[in-house]
Amino acid sequence: MAEFIIAPHMRLHEWIAVEKGYFEEADLDYVLEDQLLSAAGDRHDLGDRVGAYQTFEKGRTCDVSSACHWTVNVAAASGHGKLYANAYSVSPCGIFVPADSDIKRPEDLANVPISVGYQSGSHYSTIQAMEPFMDKDQIKLSFSDGLLFKRMEHLINGNVRAANLFSGPYYFMEQLGFRKVLDTSFMMAAMVAEDANLDDVQKYFGALKRAQLDIDHRQELYTHYYKNEFPEEFRDKMDTRLFGPGERIVFEPYSREVFNESRTWVAERDIFENGVGHLQYDDAVIV
Template identity: 25%
Template sequence: MLKQVRSEGIGVSTAFALPMLVARDQGFFADEGLDVTFHDNRQAQRLPDTIVDPALVDSIRTHVPFEEGDVNIYRACEWGQIRRARDSRRGGKIIGKRSSVAVMAIVSAPGSKYTYPQTLRNAPISVSFHNGNHYATLQMLEGFMARDEINVVGQHHTFGLEAVRRGDVAAIALTEPWLTVAEKQGFQKVIETHYAGSEIAGPELDADTYAAMRRAEIRAVDLINADKKRFLPYLIAALPEGVRETVTPDDFWLPRLRFVEPEPYTRDEFERAYAWIRSWDLIGPGTDFADIVDNRFLPESVAA
């Protein structure tokens, strides 16, 4: 009998879980004795139209199925995972870095005056608080303006694009496949970056199971990197009805999609990221690496 594992991966997080979805469909998990299924979290992504204070937003909100025990593992941005591991009510810990190197870009409306980072000084920018687009926006812009000139507001991408088009906000931060959707519609890119993420798992996901998952995932990463265009239908299918029909695989810029072999999450990486989050008052004091990180798989070179 195959060992059962339940993962997030359908919806906004599809781009981050693509190697796992491919590993499932190519039989790589089955080869390792695993049956990995995926939770559809598209409905869980909805937010009120506008929120201006991140303190009013629950860092766990889109990952409630994990906290309720319906999901064993999920992946998101490095910064948000530190916050969520700290806030986890069921002992979720960071167990390693994810294989997806995410892209994030800030885009403004077609013909907008917001054409380069400094033009966004004090202008409202739509993000999803405590997620990668929130943190990446702060990181991208703090090199161009004072921190108190960065004005982020929380909205969901489905509604945020229209808010940008109407002029309710100046710009929005997007990852794939929403970035391709926006560019297809003529939105202009202001600034773009890539960033790392990590995986959080419950205490029930043992080291041997995670090592098996990792082996299958690496096979999938190699397959994806050999022909990225082949796997773009996964990302398109994750878009809402009425949006997915507007883009095709030919619309994507393939170098944006980057997948690497997952690695352990180091103390140095944690300390740097945690200090930065603290500097923005987006997490409280008193969190130690050992409190929230449990690398379930350590290569011999690291373990030694």
């Protein structure tokens, strides 16, 4: 049987499952593969308008991976894999500015370029969180600043006024004294390859469920794992004792209603020029 290829997504669960042998105990023959080469930094700057959706469109070389639920939703409805519907997760995320910034309130972000990843969680979540505070035409997004860690680096170096960051970079910004102007926490979903072994998929999520309990019980024992996916240049500066639990997996269904409502929300904002896919829930998900 072929190895089950797992793409970590800047969360703690996979690393805990490795440390504690949960994958082995589930009899899962696995390998971790960094689809975005985060630690090496090789793909931090893919250019303007290249983000999470484009990596699904091109084809990820793994059996299971994660991204924001909007992107996984549309990608699955467009035939680029299957959304795993028996669980979802929620990631802390926020729009950060330097401590001395004159941006104090969400309303101050009107017409300010906010660094986000194109068709990635930071893209959708910025729109969703800012709409209650201003008109849609006042929300200005910048897609030219690279993927998550490149945006973080630009903010640290003063090259951008505001950036939307999640997971480990979220906590790192807090450690460095950057100020969160607006919380943009959002749902993640898992994408499963069309040819993935479904027994292995169930073993994988069983191991993550055990890891979630470990995080809930004693997060401070595991936050050091954030360093595994950070670029090496930042690791010595990180004090992961200050970091929180990050993404939390919820073992409840990603429902038909959420699937349909999310696609409608994306379509109404014209985020995808070619539409949001034609496949319906039963054909786009696995359970």
